Amino acid sequence: MSERVPVRVVVNGEVHESAVEPRRLLVHLLRDDIGLTGTHVGCDTTNCGACTVHLDGEAVKSCTVLAVQADGGEVTTVEGLSGPDGGLHPMQEAFWEHHGLQCGYCTPGMIMAGVDLLTRNADPSETDVRHALEGNLCRCTGYQNIVKAIQSAAQAGRGAEVSA
Amino acid sequence: MSVTEQPGTRGEGWVGQAIRRKEDPPLIRGQGNYVDDMTLPGMLHAAIVRSPEAHATITSIDKAGAEEHPSVVAVLTGEDLAADLAGPIPMVWSPPGVEIKTPEHWPLARGEVKHVGQAVAVVVGSDRYAVVDAAEEVIVEYEPLPAVVDPEKALEDGSSLVWDGFGTNQSHEWSIAGGDAEGALRDAEVIVERRVVNHRTAGAPIEPRSSIGDPRGDGVTLYSSTQIPHIARFVLSGMLGMAEDKIRVVAPDVGGGFGAKLQVYGEEALVTALARRLGRPVKWTETRSEHMTTSHHGRDQIAYVTLGADREGKITAWKVRHVCDFGAYFQILTPFIPELGFPVAGGCYAIPNMKLDFVGVFTNKFATDAVRGAGRPEQTHMVEVMMDQLADEIGISPVEVRRRNFIAKEQFPYETPFGIVYDSGDYHGSLDKLLEHVDMDEFRREQADLREKGVYRGIGLSTYVEVCGLAPSRAVGPQGVGLQAAFWESAVVRVHPAGSATVYTGTSPHGQGHDTGFAQIAADRLGLDPANVEVLHGDTDQGPMGWGTYGSRSLAVGGESVGRAALKVQEKAKRICAAMLEAAPEDIELTDGKFQVRGSPDKAMTMVEIAGAAHIPPQELPTDIEPGLEETSFYDPENFVFPFGAHACVVDVDAETGKVEVVRWVAVDDCGPAINPMLIDGQVHGGVTHGIGQALYEQIVYDDEGQLVTGSFVDYALPTASEVPMFETDRTETPSPVNQLGVKGVGEAGTIAASPAVVNAVTDALKPLGITYMNMPLTPMRVWQAIEEARGRDGGGPARTEQGRDVGEHGQGAAGSGPTSPGEGGAP
Numbered sequence: 001m002s003e004r005v006p007v008r009v010v011v012n013g014e015v016h017e018s019a020v021e022p023r024r025l026l027v028h029l030l031r032d033d034i035g036l037t038g039t040h041v042g043c044d045t046t047n048c049g050a051c052t053v054h055l056d057g058e059a060v061k062s063c064t065v066l067a068v069q070a071d072g073g074e075v076t077t078v079e080g081l082s083g084p085d086g087g088l089h090p091m092q093e094a095f096w097e098h099h100g101l102q103c104g105y106c107t108p109g110m111i112m113a114g115v116d117l118l119t120r121n122a123d124p125s126e127t128d129v130r131h132a133l134e135g136n137l138c139r140c141t142g143y144q145n146i147v148k149a150i151q152s153a154a155q156a157g158r159g160a161e162v163s164a
Numbered sequence: 165m166s167v168t169e170q171p172g173t174r175g176e177g178w179v180g181q182a183i184r185r186k187e188d189p190p191l192i193r194g195q196g197n198y199v200d201d202m203t204l205p206g207m208l209h210a211a212i213v214r215s216p217e218a219h220a221t222i223t224s225i226d227k228a229g230a231e232e233h234p235s236v237v238a239v240l241t242g243e244d245l246a247a248d249l250a251g252p253i254p255m256v257w258s259p260p261g262v263e264i265k266t267p268e269h270w271p272l273a274r275g276e277v278k279h280v281g282q283a284v285a286v287v288v289g290s291d292r293y294a295v296v297d298a299a300e301e302v303i304v305e306y307e308p309l310p311a312v313v314d315p316e317k318a319l320e321d322g323s324s325l326v327w328d329g330f331g332t333n334q335s336h337e338w339s340i341a342g343g344d345a346e347g348a349l350r351d352a353e354v355i356v357e358r359r360v361v362n363h364r365t366a367g368a369p370i371e372p373r374s375s376i377g378d379p380r381g382d383g384v385t386l387y388s389s390t391q392i393p394h395i396a397r398f399v400l401s402g403m404l405g406m407a408e409d410k411i412r413v414v415a416p417d418v419g420g421g422f423g424a425k426l427q428v429y430g431e432e433a434l435v436t437a438l439a440r441r442l443g444r445p446v447k448w449t450e451t452r453s454e455h456m457t458t459s460h461h462g463r464d465q466i467a468y469v470t471l472g473a474d475r476e477g478k479i480t481a482w483k484v485r486h487v488c489d490f491g492a493y494f495q496i497l498t499p500f501i502p503e504l505g506f507p508v509a510g511g512c513y514a515i516p517n518m519k520l521d522f523v524g525v526f527t528n529k530f531a532t533d534a535v536r537g538a539g540r541p542e543q544t545h546m547v548e549v550m551m552d553q554l555a556d557e558i559g560i561s562p563v564e565v566r567r568r569n570f571i572a573k574e575q576f577p578y579e580t581p582f583g584i585v586y587d588s589g590d591y592h593g594s595l596d597k598l599l600e601h602v603d604m605d606e607f608r609r610e611q612a613d614l615r616e617k618g619v620y621r622g623i624g625l626s627t628y629v630e631v632c633g634l635a636p637s638r639a640v641g642p643q644g645v646g647l648q649a650a651f652w653e654s655a656v657v658r659v660h661p662a663g664s665a666t667v668y669t670g671t672s673p674h675g676q677g678h679d680t681g682f683a684q685i686a687a688d689r690l691g692l693d694p695a696n697v698e699v700l701h702g703d704t705d706q707g708p709m710g711w712g713t714y715g716s717r718s719l720a721v722g723g724e725s726v727g728r729a730a731l732k733v734q735e736k737a738k739r740i741c742a743a744m745l746e747a748a749p750e751d752i753e754l755t756d757g758k759f760q761v762r763g764s765p766d767k768a769m770t771m772v773e774i775a776g777a778a779h780i781p782p783q784e785l786p787t788d789i790e791p792g793l794e795e796t797s798f799y800d801p802e803n804f805v806f807p808f809g810a811h812a813c814v815v816d817v818d819a820e821t822g823k824v825e826v827v828r829w830v831a832v833d834d835c836g837p838a839i840n841p842m843l844i845d846g847q848v849h850g851g852v853t854h855g856i857g858q859a860l861y862e863q864i865v866y867d868d869e870g871q872l873v874t875g876s877f878v879d880y881a882l883p884t885a886s887e888v889p890m891f892e893t894d895r896t897e898t899p900s901p902v903n904q905l906g907v908k909g910v911g912e913a914g915t916i917a918a919s920p921a922v923v924n925a926v927t928d929a930l931k932p933l934g935i936t937y938m939n940m941p942l943t944p945m946r947v948w949q950a951i952e953e954a955r956g957r958d959g960g961g962p963a964r965t966e967q968g969r970d971v972g973e974h975g976q977g978a979a980g981s982g983p984t985s986p987g988e989g990g991a992p
Contacts, residue, residue, distance in 0.1 A: 021293065032292065037201035038194015040419070042370040043452035047877035050370055078194035092192040096184055099842050102850065103675030104191030105371040105419025111192065126890070133885035137877065139370050139420050140675045142849030142914075143885040 342581025371419020462535025670710010851914020
């Protein structure tokens with residue numbers, strides 16, 4: 001497994017060039033190589049969604065995307081949501097305001113899934129939100145305040161913005 | 165309804181406010197610091213070679229292929245590491261007068277394996293991917309032995325044995341009795357018997373376990389995703405043969421626990437020993453598959469329940485024989501967990517005669533231990549399900565049967581037949597409040613209308629009482645229940661020279677919100693804003709010994725300790741203030757953030773001014789007042805606390821597919837005066853969802869060969885956002901007389917309450933089809949089978965069905981079918 005291939009990815013607006021094994025997962029490129037540990041790993045099977053990031057504007061589970069598949073692409077992670085001044089993204093603010101997190105481990109994935117939903121549906125119903133979150137597991141919150149947070153961000157009207 | 169009166173404790177009013185959490189900003193920015201996020205200089209990675217056999221003798225281990233791998237530093241077996249470990253993984257329950265057969269349990273197997281996934285060897289190297297590759301090159305030869313899977317068959321004569329040396333698969337039997345259950349059953353007018361199965365589940369926090377051993381001089385630091393850093397140090401001291409002062413354990417951000425991290429695992433000792441042996445940091449992070457295989461499971465008991473009552477529905481006797489499947493080895497509390505429920509056996513009902521027997525059984529599975537609720541969900545489930553069974557038997561409503569048996573408000577403190585004293589309660593009050601939200605008459609009309617349309621809707625109640633706030637050390641310690649431990653809690657409150665404060669707690673949160681709630685408690689007592697009170701935890705080098713976070717103990721024991729330490733600081737602040745203002749200390753009161761002379765509001769000092777004087781003493785300050793402004797509290801409660809409440813669950817059952825949908829949930833909980841109601845609601849939402857998960861979806865399943873069928877989130881189905889409704893929550897507030905805050909725990913209450921409410925609701929929905937009883941998990945398959953079975957009966961009346969006996973109730977058989985594929989959703 002020593003063969004390495006070059007990969008160029010723009011992550012949160014910054015260019016990252018490296019040589020990786022073809023089997024290397026995007027999540028490990030982000031966490032271990034680039035040092036963006038806000039994207040988490042919670043399962044081996046693409047069920048939990050803790051690793052959700054945006055690749056070229058769409059939510060993906062970065063544990064199921066090879067780094068080489070992201071070559072030439074643009075990735076946004078939870079660290080890239082805050083504005084250049086460090087201000088919270090409306091979705092982050094909504095999660096804080098509505099107690100949408102407890103242990104915080106699923107939270108980056110939930111936030112990225114929430115932002116992704118609002119790019120596709122600016123005014124989701126409760127059912128829409130719940131359906132959109134079926135690929136993101138939370139063991140702490142019972143989902144209630146996550147759903148409220150995403151609907152609140154939608155009502156604020158800016159929940160779909162990605163500042164990076 | 166109020167916090168126990170203490171001088172000055174309510175002046176600021178932060179307690180009771182739903183302020184948003186102090187811990188959130190880094191977590192929502194992706195700046196948390198979980199163990200797997202940490203990379204230390206020179207750090208190595210470990211991968212573990214695990215047994216594919218449930219029961220086997222190891223005949224050979226060939227490490228050569230792995231050792232040749234370029235980035236591998238070491239490949240070690242149990243024998244190789246024998247000299248690095250001074251002791252095995254301990255089990256700490258030694259009940260007086262009862263012998264518990266306890267297998268020797270090492271982090272790596274020595275000559276034999278007793279369950280699938282048992283660690284056999286460890287590969288250490290410089291690259292996370294490479295060590296996994298190399299682990300596959302370790303060739304282990306096994307001689308398979310018969311696997312013991314069914315705990316009841318394991319107790320039969322002639323069963324294969326998990327441990328030949330014990331000559332039996334029974335680990336122990338523990339009994340407790342109060343009154344005369346047998347006599348009362350002989351005299352009972354009504355007897356109801358059921359076999360209540362509480363199946364095996366997983367804690368399944370979303371953060372898998374992760375540990376890093378980091379050598380430092382002649383000592384070592386363990387960074388670990390644990391609920392119990394101080395206990396881990398205590399245990400590791402014995403396992404490694406090192407004095408505690410040489411060991412530091414740090415629990416940084418921990419991504420949920422649910423009991424699964426209330427443990428000291430072999431891997432934690434392993435990375436620590438490896439770090440010492442290799443002189444470099446060593447990290448191991450479990451995969452989800454490893455979590456399902458070798459992070460401890462929970463529940464897994466079969467209860468034979470016999471209830472005696474009179475014709476009015478008043479319960480006179482309660483007798484239970486529990487068969488508890490412990491797996492092959494014990495973890496730290498394994499055989500104690502079922503018994504932990506005994507204080508609330510009988511629930512919130514005045515039952516004069518009770519007897520419980522617990523029989524522990526070894527099987528070739530991984531250990532069970534604490535999972536959210538730990539013994540109390542099992543007791544609560546059986547009593548709440550039995551209340552509905554009794555109601556049916558004598559033809560009264562589930563509401564009425566409960567009211568006829570509740571311990572009355574005037575009876576508190578109430579002593580149970582087992583000598584347990586319930587501190588305070590108002591069970592009629594919480595049920596009454598629930599029924600303000602749920603109009604039962606209206607529901608029955610709606611239910612009847614829907615049945616006309618072919619919709620099977622049902623309602624289930626659960627009126628629970630929980631025991632928590634572990635605990636009075638003498639009651640649960642060596643001469644009490646027999647745990648070789650204590651359960652007091654510590655706090656340090658330190659006010660800094662410029663007037664902000666740091667609080668150290670011996671509890672160790674992993675999502676509960678201690679940083680916020682404990683800051684509110686301290687702030688009120690210090691005259692500060694919670695924003696200026698930092699709460700630290702989870703580092704054995706930072707504050708005094710504490711006992712961690714589990715058993716809904718953190719607030720009632722740890723929070724109380726914070727309150728007491730802060731009051732000590734307040735008292736000293738008053739003495740300083742009095743000296744500076746030339747007043748008597750007893751005339752100083754804390755009001756509106758100021759320490760002021762009673763009756764002279766213009767004579768006052770703020771905490772900032774007092775802290776300055778405490779640290780840089782002016783001439784006016786007498787020399788008999790020690791410098792500094794810091795106090796420590798060690799608090800050992802005099803009793804447990806007993807939260808309670810009433811929940812209602814409404815379900816729709818699809819009679820064609822067996823699918824159950826939870827359409828409404830109303831929860832009325834009482835955990836005493838709220839510190840932060842937002843945090844309480846969050847705990848209830850998550851706790852109930854956990855209980856719904858067990859009732860409908862989640863099950864750890866082993867097949868007849870002891871192979872784990874549910875080894876990932878594909879097969880082990882956690883509830884998703886689509887499987888739960890918006891929960892309607894309300895509270896009553898009955899203070900506990902046990903602590904000054906008046907508080908009780910709430911972290912497990914929802915889980916304890918939930919599963920019987922679901923089962924009672926499904927049973928209620930399906931009564932028209934002749935179904936009167938079912939065991940969890942109520943998967944579509946099981947419900948469908950029950951419906952088919954009932955339809956197949958020849959009009960023989962409502963038999964006492966025990967559907968599902970063939971489907972996975974011993975933790976073997978078909979995998980629990982879950983909700984829609986959790987992989988669906990917003991991301992590919």
